Amino acid sequence: MVSNFYIPVEVFLGENATLKVGEVARRFGFKAVVITGKKSSKENGSLQKVLDSLKKHGISEVLIYDEVEPNPIDRNVNDAARLVVEEKVDLIIGLGGGSALDVAKAVSIVSSNEGSVWDYVKYPEGARLVPFYNRPVICIPTTSGTGSEVDRYSVVTNPIRKEKLVVSHSLNYPKVAIIDPLNTTSMSPYLTAVTGFDALTHALESLTNRADNFIAEEYSVKAIRIIAKWLPVAVNEPDNLEARKQMSYAAMLAGIAIDHLGVALIHTLEHPVSAHYPHVAHGVGLAILAPYVTKYNYEYRKDKYSLFAELMGYPSEPHKAVDSLVEFIDTLGLPKTLKDVGVEKEKLDRLTEDVYMLSRHSFIVNPREPKELDEIRELYESAYEGNL
Ligand SMILES: [Fe+2]
Known part of the structure; x- marks a missing residue:
């Protein structure tokens, strides 16, 4: 049996790793969007830490998309992708639990290629479109469970048919994972x-x-x-x-x-x-x-x-x-x-x-x-x- 091993994600792991985000983001451009949920990253202070670090390192424009819901739906990905295209955003930062990270990664694919998120999910017969490009994504988890910060998967729900589908592609990896245990201490x-x-x-x-x-x-x-x-x-x-x-x-x-x-x-x-x-x-x-x-x-x-x-x-x-x-x-x-x-x-x-x-x-x-x-x-x- 031959085993392969491939992790195209740079990982920063440790207390206060979040403070690295500005320095890391500068590698990818000057205009960023932070994709996050409605509440927890504001309440636990992680969003402010991210914004402060971006500002300190000269990321001059930062947009916030904070509509991600638990069990994120197609609209979350498509709306944020439209924002990224219209605003010519250089890089995407996912901040939150698995939902925010999954959306951030899928937004990268959808905003950099044609179509909508359903074109890239994997049905038993395969995906409808193959992506060719992606925008850089930095994932900052605020829970410890999903592993989305280091993998190629995004789970998206179709709210009408009530189906969960998965984007799984080698362009769906984040470029960088910033894993800071301090961001998880406010979890119940x-x-x-x-x-x-x-x-x-x-x-x-x-x-x-x-x-x-x-x-x-x-x-x-x-x-x-x-x-x-x-x-x-x-x-x-x-x-x-x-x-x-x-x-x-x-x-x-x-x-x-x-x-x-x-x-x-x-x-x-x-x-x-x-x-x-x-x-x-x-x-x-x-x-x-x-x-x-x-x-x-x-x-x-x-x-x-x-x-x-x-x-x-x-x-x-x-x-x-x-x-x-x-x-x-x-x-x-x-x-x-x-x-x-x-x-x-x-x-x-x-x-x-x-x-x-x-x-x-x-x-x-x-x-x-x-x-x-x-x-x-x-x-x-x-x-x-x-x-x-
Ligand atoms: Fe899981």
Whole structure:
């Protein structure tokens, strides 16, 4: 087996890394747009830090697009891309959680090529257009979970059809990731748990799926070890800087891992849930589904699930992977069933159909390849009822 490894993203990681943004941005031009959410980057002070640093380093014009919503929609990308084109912006800065970073990256593609965001998302039959250019993007995460700051993916929701689709292209990487754990200290314990569980699922799925990569799997292994130890600390002690630093690092490692290895059926089943029920955070959907999908999978890659269990501090046996997840989710205080978060039972058929329509290309990388859609429907039903 040949493993490849490629990370075209320059990373600055550490306390006060945010103060580097002005110096870094100057490499790419003089006119910037900051793409961010409506509130948190203003409330936690990170937006002001970014603006001050840009000013200090002579970035003379800075526009702000602050309409990004959680589970960002097509309009966010297309509107911001229009702004970038009309205003002749040199560089794009994404500041916020995964949503802001995903939008910033997709805006780079759409503003530098023809068409709209739907032309670049990956359907089972591929994307409609191939991008040829991009504008430089600097990503500054304010959560520790998504890994978007180092990967090629942007998840965008179609709000009419309630579908989550993914842009995945080598031009969708940011040029620079500025990862400053100080930007994550204002996350609530709940948001810390939710985003941290996303990072854990990235590490779990990249380690266990069928896409082998000897180099990248080391990143998954390291991420699991760190998250098992430090996520509960970050949840219980929001001001613990060492925990914040470790989680920022682990989320980045897990992001690099999925960039090389991809995710699998936990993510495949989660996307329709948060697409139809936008109040369900991505990490919450993952936490609900992870034990069920892991139970469905573990017999098919026993070595990897044994390793996962061991890294989580359990005996090195494949079925212990399920126990470790159940207890970890319990420790984090996350919801346990789809019913608990308001999913309607009559919607399970539609969720199953969406998995087939949008993501069946991912079945083949899952440790156990689903052969019938009934298997997907049964997984949803178990996660709905809480029948593990
Ligand atoms: Fe994720």
